[in-house]
Amino acid sequence: MYIIPFVAQAAEKKKDGFEFTEAWGVTIASAVTVLGMILAAWIAYRAGRRQVADQGLIEHRHWRRQNRLEAYKQFMIATDGFTEAMDKWRTSRNTTNAGRALEALAAAEAGIKLSGPQSLHSHADKVTKAAGAFYLMLRRPTLMPVIVPPQQWVQLSRDVIDAQNAFVSEAAKVLDDPDL
Template identity: 30%
Template sequence: MDQGLAAVIAGVAGMVGALGGAVAGGLAAVRGARVGAVTGAQALRDQVKDQAATEHAHWLREQRRAAYTLFISAAQLAQEKAMNFAVDPSDDNMDELHDAVADLASLSGSITLIGPESIQRSADRVIEAAGILEGALYATPRRDEGLPQISEESSGAYNLFFGLRTTFVSEARAVLGAV
C-alpha cells in the first residue's frame, strides 16, 4: 500500500469518525435540550400550581376573616340588645333583640359556605344560645316600675351565650392562624 492511499484511507476514516462524533454530539445536545425544556416546563407548571394554591389560601382566609368578623359583630350586638332588654323590657327593646338574633342567624349561611365545619358547628351553637337567651328574657316577667328583672334562667342563658361567643372567637382565630 502506498503512502498516498494510506493517507486517503486515514483521512476518510478521520472524516467518518468526526462526522459520527458530530452526529452523536448533536443528538446528545438535542436530547439534553429536550430534557432541559421538559424539566423547565414541569418546574414552571409546579410553580404556577403552588402560586395558585397560595393565592387561593390567602383569598379564602380573607373571606373567612370578613365572614367571622361580621358574625362576631352581630353576636356582640345581640348581646348588647339582650342586656338592654333585661334592663328595660320595653317593646322597642324586645323588637331590637329579636332583630339582632335574626341578623345573627342570617350570617350563618356565609360561614357554612367558607367553613370549616368546626366553625359552622360553633356558629350554630352561638345562634342556638342566642335563641335560648331571647326566649328566657321574653319569658321573664316584666316589672311595672321599670326595674331590671333578670331570672336565673335568663342569667344562665346569658352566660351560655357569652361563653359560646367567646369560644367561637377563639376557634375563628385558630382557623385564621392568629395566636
C-alpha cells in the same frame, strides 16, 4: 509493479463494516445537543408549572383565610349586636330590636357555614341557639310584662358569652392553621 501498489491501496480502502468519519461525529454531537436541549426545556417547563401551582395554592389559602376572617368578624359583630339588643330590652321591653339582632346573627352563622371549616359550625350553632333561647324566653306569651329573675338573666347571658368565647377560641385555631 505500478499496478500492484494501486490495487493494494484500493484493497486498504475497502473495509467491511462501519467507517466512522468526521461527519458522523458531528451528527452524533448534534443529536446529543438536541436531546440535552429537549431535556432542559422539559425540566424548565415542569419547574415553571410547579412554581405556578405553588403560587396558586398560596393565593387560594390567603383568599380562604381572608374570607373566613371576614365571616368570623361579621359573626362576632352580630353576636355583640344581639347582646346589646338584650341590654336595651331591659329598659324598653321591646323585642323588635332583639328579633332583628337574632336574624342578623342567624345570617352571620350562615356565612360561617359557607366559609367553614366544619369544626366551627357547631360552635356557631351553639351561639345562635343560646341567643335563640334567650330571645324565646323574652317572647313567651304572658298576660303581664315579662319579668326575668336576675339569676336567669345572668345564666342566659353567660350561656351566650360562653358559646361566643368557645367560638372565638376555635376560630383563632382555624386562622392560625393554613391547612384548614
